[in-house]
Amino acid sequence: MENESIEPKDENLNFNTRIDLQPLQEAVDAIRAEIAKVIVGQQDMVDLLVISILANGHTLIEGVPGVAKTITAKLLAKTMDVDFSRIQFTPDLMPSDILGTSIFNVKTNEFEYKKGPIFSNIVLIDEINRAPAKTQAALFEVMAERQITIDGIHNKMSAPFLVFATQNPIEQEGTYRLPEAQLDRFLFKIEVGYPTNEEEIAILLGNHQRKDFIDFNLIQPVLTAEKITHYQDLIKEIVVEDNLIKYIAAIISNTRNNANLYLGASPRASISILNAAKANAAINARDFVTPDDIKRCAKAVLKHRLVLTPEREMEGFTTEKVVNQILETIEIPR
Template sequence: MSLEELNVQIEEKHLVVNRIREEIAKVLVGQRELIDGLLMGLFTRGHILIEGVPGLAKTSAVKALADTVRANFKRIQFTPDLLPADLVGTEIYRPKTGDFSIKKGPLFNNIILADEINRAPSKVQSALLEAMQERQVTIGETTFPLADPFLVMATQNPIEQEGTYPLPEAQVDRFMLKILIDYPEKNEEKEIMKRVGFDAPEAVQPVLDPSEINAIGKLINSIYMDEKLKDYIVDLVFATRDPAGYNIDVADYIQFGASPRATIFLSLTARAYAFLQGRAYVTPQDVKTIAPAVLRHRILLTYEAEAEDIDTDQIIGRIFDSVEVP
């Protein structure tokens, strides 16, 4: 595909993106970073983890996105008494015939909202590992493929809050992005009060179907990325593992650096972000803009970092300042 043809297709698909934004804006005020992250997850089939205090419309944002897609949506409320079978399903014994039948769980849908995912213990989280990576689940001795597309969009409250469990590292690494959201601006909060407290909210209308999601995904894969930018991405990830090799004085704060999934997802999301900006090529700023959401949950800090109140975003900032931009 030539650059000219690519630009034409991007311009055409960008109209769809704008329509999705308009529909989501009916129920969500502001939160541009969150909406961009959800769109990137939708178009690239990447799972998204959203963290913020209660009441910031995390659930409403995912529900609004799901309403713009003609696909099956399921909300699962995670609680301490949830069981793995409540997610994947189970075998049911039939006394009359003496055999077992399969009852499939809610994971057999296209878009899964795992609400307050960190309120369920690790035995439940383990049930998601196979589904999130292989996009299949095993019930008894039978393995079933999941729907296409299959996306887990999870919300969680900050880990310090009562009644929450830290997610296993193996599961956290399967999330393409971890998006942090904060309180709205004053003018945004006034608009929220007006919409929710005084006006009847508008219904979100479906905009696209799974085939269009596939087409946009292929288009994102065609977006141009220079070799120097690929090297830049690799350097950023390697700097989280060997900061001393890049003359970055943060080795005492990093217990484990980012996995190879970070390199894969950073390359993919940089192209997806460029698409959302209506461009057929990736810039260094695209990488720098999206990198914190890709890296922040993949860098495991030491106790020394926690004692000095240093978080992963500060570490990422130091890496950005030290790794040469092409």
């Protein structure tokens, strides 16, 4: 009987140590600590941003002005020793202002391509919905394929390449709604809410002590470009059982046959849930995915990809409510 009880423990021990996730766990904890030097709360937002980096996906951050969307993204970029650029979208912004343009060089008698600010590792796009459709469309290729084609020449982006975009959900004047094709290229949509009363007090105390000044030099880099690429490759080794693959497929299938939805999720959404669930497992020191990983990531992956029927929209339904109903309806694998 003793041998029978010992053997499963040994198997479990071997399974748990199959992938060494301790360096990754330590790096994620260090990133959280660095951001916490300035930002109060917003743990879910920070974790989802870290997951998006590990899953190699772009993120749309939505919230009213003043809830630290831009600052958090900048601080996160500071924790990584990589190139960073910020682009403020405006109604008069042209595609060439982002991608760059070819300029005639009088000395060489040839056109030279001058790269735009999109050529960076971490790109923060502020108020993405303020630019017209033509400018937003300029991001399609670079977000999906991580390359830009100018004058028939393919320009590859340096790895890692990630886009963090912010937008205000309330203001409508002077904004352009993001097309569904572009929304689908974002791994996550993170909705940032107001802080609690206790967090508000902590924010005020911190601001008073810093004398209304944020020193970004306080943030120390934790990860290099090479480390990020290594961890992105490591995430791909996380174990996902077949019944969990079927669970993801069932969730996606339900969105396509749901009476509340006019538009369901695409295969890109199912792949996004799979990759994000792997990353979520990894930051929780597990080399295997659980149903909870899938449920947590499914909400952030699906909310911006689904379109309600006009009737449900008029009734005040939200895509988040539909996603929650779907997750409650589908049987969780055991």
